[in-house]
Amino acid sequence: MGKKKRELHFRSQFVLYASVIGVVLFVLWGMISPTHLGNTANTMLSWIIEHFGWFYMLVASSFVLFGFIVALSPVGKLRLGKDDDKPEHSFISWVGMLFAAGLGVGFVFFGVAEPIIYYLDTPPGVTPGTVEAAEIGLQYGVFHWGFHAWGAFSVVGLTLAYVQYRKNRPALISSAFYPLIGNRVNGWLGKGIDLLAVISTCAGVATTFGLSALQISGGVSFLTPLSNNIVLQLSIIAIITVLFLFSAVVGIEKGIKRLTNINLVLAGLLLIFVFFAGPTITLLESMVSTFGGYLANIIDMSLTMTPFSESEWLGANTIFFWAWHMSWSPFVGLFIARISKGRTIREFMAGVLLVPTLLAVIWFTVFGGTALEIEMSGIFGLAEVATNEVELTLFYMLEYLPLTVISSILAIIVVAIFFVTSADSAAFVLGSMTSGGKLNPSFLLKIIWGVLIAGTASVLLVSDDGGLEALQTAAISAALPFAFILVIMVIAVTIMMIRDFDLSKKVTRKKQQEELKAILKKEAYNELRDELSDEWREEIRKELMSIGRSNAEMIHFQTSSNSEIVGKNLASAGFPPHVNVSAIERNGEMISPSGSTEILAGDYLYVLVQMEQKDKLLDILKKTK
Structure with missing residues (x-):
């Protein structure tokens, strides 16, 4: 084994053992003293929101701005790979696998819950229970799952794809820092960066696991006599963990891709059903006004805080989502980097920023708009359900549409498959991050990380009051240190792209000059030959005439x-x-x-x-x- 390979092996082993030990200790802490874990996390959460809430707001918006600048700039022509590489997956499958990274769970869970919660628990300055509150609720739902959600994902995905396919570096977060710190990425500094990325990813993915378990538990309790409690939620996590192992056996091409394509069809059917079974004309009008309002107010929503008033709304909602997406970004970013080889930077950014945002507008308007219509028409108080048992909101909404049982079962299946693909993707990514960046980590590593993530989600649900609050606390706390890494990644990938673009321009210019020289040389040669031939013929003609x-x-x-x-x-x-x-x-x-x-x-x-x-x-x- 060469020196470079030994260093990479030692580094991956250190990151693996250190992160596994850290996560195991966290799980044991939650099992032995869940109340103490909950109290500690809540204290940390309050401190982070108070001192770094502004930082989350500013950084999340900066990532979106960076994405659009890169896509529209000349560097957008650069390809994630060699100049002649082609995409490995069709555009439809590629977009579908983006949602396999876990965003599908968020759409299904919050698509109904967010707009209806914000109808009563409004942002600062909005009167609860009004038409304005309903409109703002839909806009904030799209806001939390549109450009800003994918801004952090695009930074990590672009950077990792760039260093893998253009620089031949391992698929590790630390690889992105090579332009700034050189070979020190192979030392303790690089190990620390990768370790932090693994811990952050665990927290973000555990949050997704917890949400999925809550959603499925709510659906099962709604359709059966089973109670929606921690026992059912933990049982669901255990079952899904076993199912994901089966998907992990066959790998990305057959496992995640096949399940994703199936689930895209099922999720599409659920969306179409709610659209036509609900207030269709109202939803179409809401879709237009929500999209327009989102674009018109995006800057205001991105940078508005409450420095002169005591409001917990931003911390519990917007800041939570930004932190969750950032903690999730190593996982989603590495996964979409893995499936994006051969695409140009412009195509990558368009797919990662624009397509999910348009889908967020459609999904949140259809599901959230239908829920708001039921609430505002006085048919049923969905807002009260969302406030007390948010995971049941979707199923109570479906109860007031035709084919309740069928649509509810379909919703559970959609969430369950998203859960499996998220678990499979997470195990793949964490396995890669702790094996030196291997694109095909061992099955044993996938099992280890699948079990550890399931354990982390379980203790978060058990700790203190558990539920959504505990998951939010974990995401916000773990995201803070990694947010600083994301900022530095933007700087690093910008340096790499500018250097490569300048080099590309020089190569293109030299090639054009050589081609021009060849053309001019050929033209000059032909002209000279014709001139010389004419001169020789003229001289000989004169010679012939002179001698008769x-x-x-x-x-x-x-x-x-x-x-x-x-x-x-x-x-x-x-x-x-x-x-x-x-x-x-x-x-x-x-x-x-x-x-x-x-x-x-x-x-x-x-x-x-x-x-x-x-x-x-x-x-x-x-x-x-």
């Missing part, structure tokens, strides 16, 4: 490698008497020959011959070996 040999003719003949006269000198070529080789054109130069001049392949011979000797001369010239 009007019965002579000038013959222009090019030899080939098969010509019999090639290799002979003019004296031994056997030309008839009264034949004069006046000039030879060779490699662009005109030669005034003598009897000892050797005839070469490719020579242009200018031969002065009397008319009666012409046929005999041509026979000799055209004779081949």
Whole structure:
């Protein structure tokens, strides 16, 4: 094993053991003293929101701005791979696998819950229970799952794809820092960066696991006599963990991709059903106004805080989502980097930023708009359900649409498959991050991380009051240190792209110059040859006239490698008497020959011959070996 390979192996082993020990200790802490874990996390949460809430708001918006600048700039032409690499997956499958990274769970869980919660628990300055509150609720739902959600994912995904496929570096977060710290990425600093990324990813993915378990538990308790409690939630996590192991066995191509394509169809059917079974015209109007309001207010929503009032709304909602997405970004970013080889940066950014945002507008408007219509029409108080048992909101909404049982079962299946693909993706990513960046980590590593993530989600649900609050606390706390890493990653990938673009311009310019030189050289050669030929013909014409040999003719003949006269000198070529080789054109130069001049392949011979000797001369010239 070479020195470089030994260093990479040692580094991956350190990150693996350190992160596994850290997560195991965290799980044991939650099992032994869940109340103490909950109290500690809540204290940390309050401190982070108070001192770094502004940082989360500013950084999340910066990532979105960075993505659009990169996509629209000349560097957007660069390809994530070699210049002739092509995408490995179709665009539809690629977009589908983006949602396999876990965003599907968020859409299903919060698509109904967020707009209806914000109808009563409104952002600062909005009156609860009004039409304005309903409109703002839909806009904030899209806001939390649109551009800003994918801004952090795009930073990590772009950077990792760039260093893997253009720089041939391992698929590790630390690889992105090579332009800034050089070979120190192979030392303790690089190990610390990768370890922090693994811990952050665990927290983000555990949050997704917990949400999925809550959603499925709510659906099962809604359709069956089973109680929606911690026992059912933990049982669901255990079952899903076993199911994901089966998916992990067959890998990305057959496992995640196949399940994703199936679930895209099922999720699409659920969306179409709610759209047509719900208030269709109202939803269409809401879709237009929500999209317009989102675009019109995005800057205000991105940068508004409450420095002169005591409001917990931003911390419990917007800041939570930004932190969750950032803690999740190593996982989602590495996964989408893995499936994005061969795409241009512009295509990558368009797919990662624009497509999910448009889908968020459609999904949140259809599900959230239907829930708001039920609430505002006085049919049923969904807002109260969302406040007390948020995981049941979707199923109570479906109860007031036709085919309740079928649609509820379909919703549970959609969440369950998203749960499995999220677990599979998470185990793959964490396995890669703790095995030196291998694109195909071992099955054993996938099992280890699948079990550890399930354990982390379980203790978060058990700790203190558990539920959604505990999951939010874990995400916000783990995201803070990694947010600083994300900022530095933006700087690093910008440096790499600018350098490569400048190099690409130089290579292109040099190639164009060489092509232009070749064209000019050829044109100059042809012009010179024509000029010289004309000059020689004119001189010989004058010579003929001066000696009165009007019965002579000038013959222009090019030899080939098969010509019999090639290799002979003019004296031994056997030309008839009264034949004069006046000039030879060779490699662009005109030669005034003598009897000892050797005839070469490719020579242009200018031969002065009397008319009666012409046929005999041509026979000799055209004779081949």
